[in-house]
Amino acid sequence: MKITYTPEMTFEAMQDAVRSELPEYTTEIKKNPLLGFQYLEVKKSGTVGVWVRVFEKKGRVQLMNAIPSFWARLLFGGLLLIAFTYGAQTKVRKATGAVFIDKFGTSEM
Numbered sequence: 001m002k003i004t005y006t007p008e009m010t011f012e013a014m015q016d017a018v019r020s021e022l023p024e025y026t027t028e029i030k031k032n033p034l035l036g037f038q039y040l041e042v043k044k045s046g047t048v049g050v051w052v053r054v055f056e057k058k059g060r061v062q063l064m065n066a067i068p069s070f071w072a073r074l075l076f077g078g079l080l081l082i083a084f085t086y087g088a089q090t091k092v093r094k095a096t097g098a099v100f101i102d103k104f105g106t107s108e109m
Contacts, residue, residue: 003097
């Protein structure tokens with residue numbers, strides 16, 4: 001899911017919006033150790049979550065289905081596990097996207 005970026009959409013503001021609207025999910029701002037970019041992780045469980053990346057120059061925020069737990073990806077294999085968790089991950093992605101659209105007055109691309 002791609003959402004139009006607005007300057008108010010900082011990682012801290014997005015994290016606060018998710019925490020207030022979706023308290024059943026945990027959030028954490030992380031940094032990729034190899035490429036150095038920041039992202040927001042919205043996690044329902046170790047196998048169901050969403051990663052949120054901001055692309056300021058392109059004017060978009062991208063929400064991607066994710067398996068937050070490194071160990072779950074390693075032990076169960078990414079592709080096999082995605083087949084069983086895709087529906088739940090999509091629900092989390094859509095709920096998170098709806099919060100961003102409502103809170104920041106933006107739209108889906």
